[in-house]
Amino acid sequence: MTRxxxxxxxxxxxxxxxxxxxxxxxxxxxxxxITRGGFPEARTTLILGGPGAGKTVLALESxxxxxxxxxxxxxxxxxxxxxxxxxxxxxxxxxDLPSLEREKLFxxxxxxxxxxxxxxxxxxxxxLAGLEVKAREMGARRIVLDGLDVLLALxxxxxxxxxxxxxxxxxxxxxxxxxxITGKATDVDRHGAERYAFMQFMxxxxxxxxHRMVDRVSLRGLRVAxxxxxxxxxxxxxxxxxxxxxxxxxxxxxxxxxxxxxxRVSTGIPxxxxxxxxxxxxxxxxxxxxxPGVAKTTLAASFARATCAQGERMxxxxxxxxxxxLVRNLQSVGIDLAPFVSAGLLRIHAxxxxxxxxxxxxxxxxxxxxxxxxxxxxxDPISALGKTGGEIAAVHSSLRLLDYAxxxxxxxxxxxxxxxxxxxEATSMEISTIADTWIHLAYSIHGGERNRTLTxxxxxxxxxxxxxxxxxxxxxxVTLADVFTAGGEVLVGTARWEYERSVRxxxxxxxxxxxxxxxxxxxxxxxxxxxxxxLRAELEAQRSEMEVVGAHELNVAERRQxxxxxxxxxxxxxxxxxxxxxx
Amino acid sequence: MAGVVVLRLYLAGEGPNSTTARLNLExxxxxxxxAGYSLEVxxxxxxxxxxxxxxxxxxxxxxxxxxxxxxxxxxxxxxxRGVMDMLGLARAVGAAAxxxxxHDGP
Numbered sequence: 001m002t003r004x005x006x007x008x009x010x011x012x013x014x015x016x017x018x019x020x021x022x023x024x025x026x027x028x029x030x031x032x033x034i035t036r037g038g039f040p041e042a043r044t045t046l047i048l049g050g051p052g053a054g055k056t057v058l059a060l061e062s063x064x065x066x067x068x069x070x071x072x073x074x075x076x077x078x079x080x081x082x083x084x085x086x087x088x089x090x091x092x093x094x095x096d097l098p099s100l101e102r103e104k105l106f107x108x109x110x111x112x113x114x115x116x117x118x119x120x121x122x123x124x125x126x127x128l129a130g131l132e133v134k135a136r137e138m139g140a141r142r143i144v145l146d147g148l149d150v151l152l153a154l155x156x157x158x159x160x161x162x163x164x165x166x167x168x169x170x171x172x173x174x175x176x177x178x179x180x181i182t183g184k185a186t187d188v189d190r191h192g193a194e195r196y197a198f199m200q201f202m203x204x205x206x207x208x209x210x211h212r213m214v215d216r217v218s219l220r221g222l223r224v225a226x227x228x229x230x231x232x233x234x235x236x237x238x239x240x241x242x243x244x245x246x247x248x249x250x251x252x253x254x255x256x257x258x259x260x261x262x263x264r265v266s267t268g269i270p271x272x273x274x275x276x277x278x279x280x281x282x283x284x285x286x287x288x289x290x291x292p293g294v295a296k297t298t299l300a301a302s303f304a305r306a307t308c309a310q311g312e313r314m315x316x317x318x319x320x321x322x323x324x325x326l327v328r329n330l331q332s333v334g335i336d337l338a339p340f341v342s343a344g345l346l347r348i349h350a351x352x353x354x355x356x357x358x359x360x361x362x363x364x365x366x367x368x369x370x371x372x373x374x375x376x377x378x379x380d381p382i383s384a385l386g387k388t389g390g391e392i393a394a395v396h397s398s399l400r401l402l403d404y405a406x407x408x409x410x411x412x413x414x415x416x417x418x419x420x421x422x423x424x425e426a427t428s429m430e431i432s433t434i435a436d437t438w439i440h441l442a443y444s445i446h447g448g449e450r451n452r453t454l455t456x457x458x459x460x461x462x463x464x465x466x467x468x469x470x471x472x473x474x475x476x477x478v479t480l481a482d483v484f485t486a487g488g489e490v491l492v493g494t495a496r497w498e499y500e501r502s503v504r505x506x507x508x509x510x511x512x513x514x515x516x517x518x519x520x521x522x523x524x525x526x527x528x529x530x531x532x533x534x535l536r537a538e539l540e541a542q543r544s545e546m547e548v549v550g551a552h553e554l555n556v557a558e559r560r561q562x563x564x565x566x567x568x569x570x571x572x573x574x575x576x577x578x579x580x581x582x583x
Numbered sequence: 584m585a586g587v588v589v590l591r592l593y594l595a596g597e598g599p600n601s602t603t604a605r606l607n608l609e610x611x612x613x614x615x616x617x618a619g620y621s622l623e624v625x626x627x628x629x630x631x632x633x634x635x636x637x638x639x640x641x642x643x644x645x646x647x648x649x650x651x652x653x654x655x656x657x658x659x660x661x662x663x664r665g666v667m668d669m670l671g672l673a674r675a676v677g678a679a680a681x682x683x684x685x686h687d688g689p
Contacts, residue, residue: 110640113655119666120604120659122641125595130631137632151640154657 021204021229024072024142024178027065028058030248030363031207034224034233038062040204043228044172044179048196049209054220054241055182057093058209059144060086061245062180064095067104072141075106075134075177077127080147083107093245106134110151118154124164128171135175143177149184162198169202204228210236219357222248238359238397247363249400265376265411266310268302271480272439275469276459280437282375283409284460285402289416290441295452295473296415297321299441300378301330301337302478303413307376308340315374316348317365319384323348334477347372353384358397361385366404377405382414402434436460441471451496454480470496588620588672589649595642596628600659604643607660615672647671 023037032038039045039062049055059076066072078086086107087097097105110127135143145168152161172179181203183196200206205228210221221236238249264279273279280286280303288296300316307314316337318326326348327337340346349368351361362385369377379401385394398414405412414435438457443450452471469480481496592608594601605624612620627634627642639646647654647670660666 108635109638110635112640112657113638115652116655116657117665117669118658119656120607120661121600122643122657122659123595123598123600124641125598126593126627126631126634126642127640129595129628130635133632134635 026062027069028061028246034237035227036230036232039178041178042176043204044181045205045207046199046203047180047182047207048185050211053209053211054246055209056146057241058246059146059180059182060090063142063144066142067100073104073138074142075131075140076144077108077110078146079110079150082111083109106138112151112154121160124167135177141178143179145181148181165199200226219359238362240360240363247367249362249366266306268306269478269480275456280411282411283406284411284436285406285434286413286437287416287435288413288439291443294441294443295471296441297380298333298473298478300380300413300415301335304346304378305335305337308345312375313372314346314376315372316346316378318348318350318380319353323350333473334475358385358394362397362401365401374410377410377412379414381416383416399434586650588647588670590620590622591646591648592624593627593634593639593642593644594624596626601643603659611663611667
């Protein structure tokens, strides 16, 4: 085996730089992303998996896509199922094989009849010769050998089997066809002991498909175990067989280096926007945690409404609550989403969490996101993903979905059940670590009542208030109220109300007191003024009296002078008349 | 005694498995009355696609076309006794012939 493999794999990590392997697209987005382009062209890919892992569907879909999209003719050799069965199955995915079959596809029914008896060695020379004729005739570019192991098992001799596989491999190499061989392997992780061990060395790429049941939910996964001469995404990726074919969940289009936006989007609650210094960052991940009934959905819906009000599309994923029920419940707190739904801005995707595995949900949601292209996403609650299929799958799916949203610049708000003091779910734990903003809603029990409080636990890269606020729901919507601290305790609800009232009462009392004192003073002033007026009147009276008295005295004096004059005249006669007394 | 047994042996040119099968079958039929069977040997490499479409995937393949039901044996026909049983020729030939053929094969 050539060691150049490792060198080019290293280069492959730089997005295809230095890749020498030409790729033949599978047309299955997730797989083309993981393999960075598809199967190795003109080489052989081995797909291994247990029964029902999706080997046949994957091989068939890639060939159908090549025929439909790239007009590449292909040959499908069916060792396990009849070609009629395969064509019927394909119809359930909406692939019209009969029409493709006429020009682009050829199905060879290569089932060995159960009536066949084996006695001694045989070889596939004839089959290869026939396929070569057919390939040349139709200008085939692709070939699928589905379930080759069924035929080879008849040899009942590992050495002979290997011989036939080499024969096939030689022929494939010469043919220049892009080949896919599928084979059953019950435990694909311990494939070393199986008949494909040597085949894995021979082929250029190996894809392993897993299928297991966890909590009675079927989980499928896809892993590229080997890809010669190219880089690929390692690790197991969730896979589902959807009504339209295979879907594989991947990271977002660009895993790293997504733009960090400084743009803010409204939370839908003005005071919360203030607390977060303007709102959530666009493209960030927001976690709203809290106990049941603490208004997580309402907070999410406020965000949804604010986004739609900006004319942006919003995907609201509602686990276990029907869309109509959700809209109606939100109307009772003054949030009317119905107009946005009818305007096509809001899509409510209501789904039962138990109906599928977390990975199925993930793939379905990625598909909807691709189609709908929302700017905002609500997952209510993301903890519902953990209900089936195990915690690990749930955590992986959640993180992958949030990563996907982030890469697309979608602001994602997830709600999660989390009660203080109670066991914190793994999902919530994990998400809280990747969330950019974490808002915790809680009940504050005080004075025999429960009230809702809101705390911004963390908010990456933004100033935010660390104060607890009271969340008040009314038919007018959601508002935040200041809370008071008294004796080191946060006051909410009635306690807050009582506190506020006592403050109000004290103020009122003080006001009344002031009023009273003012009135008393006024009265005093009035009284004093009245007194002053009285005194002034008296004063006037006295003055008048004084004048009257003064005038009388003058008259008396005049009269006395007049009398003395008359008397003098009478006493001295007329001669003395010009003389004045005293001169 | 059953009617005539119609046999068809599909081979791929002169490949080792094909050659061995042909020799084995000839040896098996050596002791059988010629009137009891007919044998057609087909070299599939002349028209391999046709063989595939007829359901012959590997070589060598021996088919008992008649009498019904059709019997298909793939391989070099190493287990001669079993082959004779399957083809319904053992009774016609008798135990001695079958015994004689047993040690044949590669």
